[in-house]
Amino acid sequence: MEKILKNAIKCNYCGDIIISRHTHDLVSCKCGKCSVDGGNDYLRRLYTNSLDDYEELSEVIEVNDELNINDLKKANLTKK
Numbered sequence: 123m124e125k126i127l128k129n130a131i132k133c134n135y136c137g138d139i140i141i142s143r144h145t146h147d148l149v150s151c152k153c154g155k156c157s158v159d160g161g162n163d164y165l166r167r168l169y170t171n172s173l174d175d176y177e178e179l180s181e182v183i184e185v186n187d188e189l190n191i192n193d194l195k196k197a198n199l200t201k202k
């Protein structure tokens with residue numbers, strides 16, 4: 123399965139970089155042509171014309187199972 127580390131896009135019209143940080147955190151860019159939603163749970167994109175409206179900036183990693191996710195969390199905790 124995939125684990126979303128960062129849910130973000132850059133609007134190709136206004137250059138705004140928008141990040142969805144929570145599951146129901148719908149964020150729109152300055153010009154309103156693009157939006158992101160879903161936080162770290164799912165990648166939802168809203169755009170006006172086509173996929174070319176934005177540049178994908180999300181960071182997603184492939185993990186094998188829940189155990190690996192827990193290991194990752196531990197690793198992140200020890201870094202701080």
Ligand SMILES: [Zn+2]
Pocket residue numbers: 133134135136137138151152153154155156
């Ligand atoms: Zn925009």
